[in-house]
Amino acid sequence: MINYEEYFADRVKPMKGSAIREMFKRMADPEIISLAGGNPASELFPADELSKIAGKILMTSPTVALQYGTTDGYPKMKDCAIARAKEAGAYNEGDGVLIMTGANQGIDLTAKAIINKGDKIIVESPSFIGSLNAFRTYECELVGVDVEADGMDISKLEEALKANPDAKLLYTIPTFQNPTGTTMSLKKRKKVLELASEYDLLIMEDNPYGDLRFAGADLPTLKSLDTEGRVVYCGSFSKILSPGMRLGYVIGPPKLLEKVEMLKQVNDVHTPMLTQMMCVQFMKKYDINKYIAKNRKLYKEKCDTMISAMEEYFPKGKVEWTVPEGGIFLWCTCPTITDVSVVVNKALEKKVAIVPGSNFAIDQSLPSNKFRLNFSSASKSDITEAIKRLGEVLTEIL
Ligand SMILES: Cc1ncc(COP(=O)(O)O)c(C=O)c1O
Incomplete structure (x- = not known):
């Protein structure tokens, strides 16, 4: 054998x-x-609503729903992603947007576009296993920074950056972090951006849970506080609509997203048209909020x-x-x-x-x-x- x-x-x-x-x-x-x-x-x-929507799409637009689509996403779905990102202050005029097959794919392919073997990536410790495993496949060195009740331990982040001044990327889930459930304070968000600027780091902000606040006051996303175009934002419809529909998105500088789009073309060509169209119709007919x-x-x-x-x-x-x-x-x-x-x-x-x-x-x-x-x-x-x-x-x- x-x-x-x-x-x-x-x-x-x-x-x-x-x-x-x-x-x-x-x-x-x-x-x-x-x-x-x-x-x-x-x-x-919303199974009843989605079942009616899916039936109607397959009856009225089968040649679109069942045909190949474009790699960057169904245009109306891109508008839906932009609408969600705007609610989080995570979209600026001129930003690029790509529809991904779940945020997982966005994280993986953005990492693939950035990380070389041996690169140092700063991550929260602990962090989301899906992202850590994606980064690991690019043979980088993960540098962990402890998470406190109000987000990354900033003095540990400073130490990590002093020890690894050539680190390339910082990956963070600032809001309702997986696995700790903690949220980074506004002061720390600002400090993370300041340090990223000082050390010339890109930031990947992963925010699949931001809409699910049930206590306390909303905080601005890192993307909304960024004035230097350093933050790439990964969003998802998994926790606000359905994870099985596999709908996520990446928002960021068009130059970077151009490369991510090429990687997606190699990876799965495009996200299924049917679920993109279902999401568009759901958001058109119902108030997702x-x-x-x-x-x-x-x-x-x-x-x-x-x-x-x-x-x-x-x-x-x-x-x-x-x-x-x-x-x-x-x-x-x-x-x-x-x-x-x-x-x-x-x-x-x-x-x-x-x-x-x-x-x-x-x-x-x-x-x-x-x-x-x-x-x-x-x-x-x-x-x-x-x-x-x-x-x-x-x-x-x-
Ligand atoms: C922090 C974090 N990022 C990304 C994802 C992936 O979400 P998606 O279903 O959109 O791929 C998850 C899923 O659990 C998650 O917890």
Whole structure:
């Protein structure tokens, strides 16, 4: 038999399977309550509306919906992306826009256009595994900067930049970060831009959760504060409409996006026309902000349910957690232990799935005393039940 390991390219050799994906395999068990994934609440999907819209598109415009499209995106879909980005202050006249097959593709291909082997990329530590894995395939060096309750630790960022003055790119999820649920303060946003200017860094701002605020006041995006054209902005319809439609976008300098577009042409030619057209019609016929408002309300209720259950069932004084003002995650720390894997495994025996912090680390081989909880996907009663079971595990172990 052929040993495929010998044939693999160097860039994929260090890649490890994601524990989240492994968890998904085990979640075929219908009894498992998952607080592990990053799924939005499927109970709110506008399935009836989208089914009527899809039917009408296929009846009236099949030759457009089923035909090849242009790589940069269906023009009316680009207008929808611009409309969303304008709400976030993330679009300026003259910016380029590309429709991507999910923000994931935008992050990956923008990275591909920028990163050479050996380049240094500054990332939040912990950060979104999808982006870290994309960067890893370009054989760069990831330089992690700790995340605090109000975003990146600026003194650690300064240290990292002093030690790596040639760093090329800074990747950040400033609002309702994945996995910590934290949001970067305005002061820190301004400081990050100042440092980026000083060290001549590009910034990739990943903002799939920005619309999902349920507490506190909105903050300007880095893109809206940028006066030097340093910020490339990645947006997504996954958490405000449907992740299965795979609709994301990148907004930034046309010179850079020209290259990203060429990479997309090689990668998947274009994002499916049908889902682009469905999104356009949905935004034309309905007020997407009303739909988003329903999500925000539900996520607040679910987040409050989770935190009340944690207060009731987690062992007192043994677990710390972040209190998010939006998004879909919160982040727990168990200061008295060094490795949560035993907690994760015992929770799974009790049919509760959570993700250990090591998954989101720059060095995934190190143990972590943290874990991520998702509150958007499970029902409120399942959230309470799962936290109760997790509380039993934590009480036994801590
Ligand atoms: C921080 C972050 N960026 C990007 C994505 C990718 O989103 P999309 O579904 O648009 O590819 C996710 C998905 O969970 C995410 O958490």
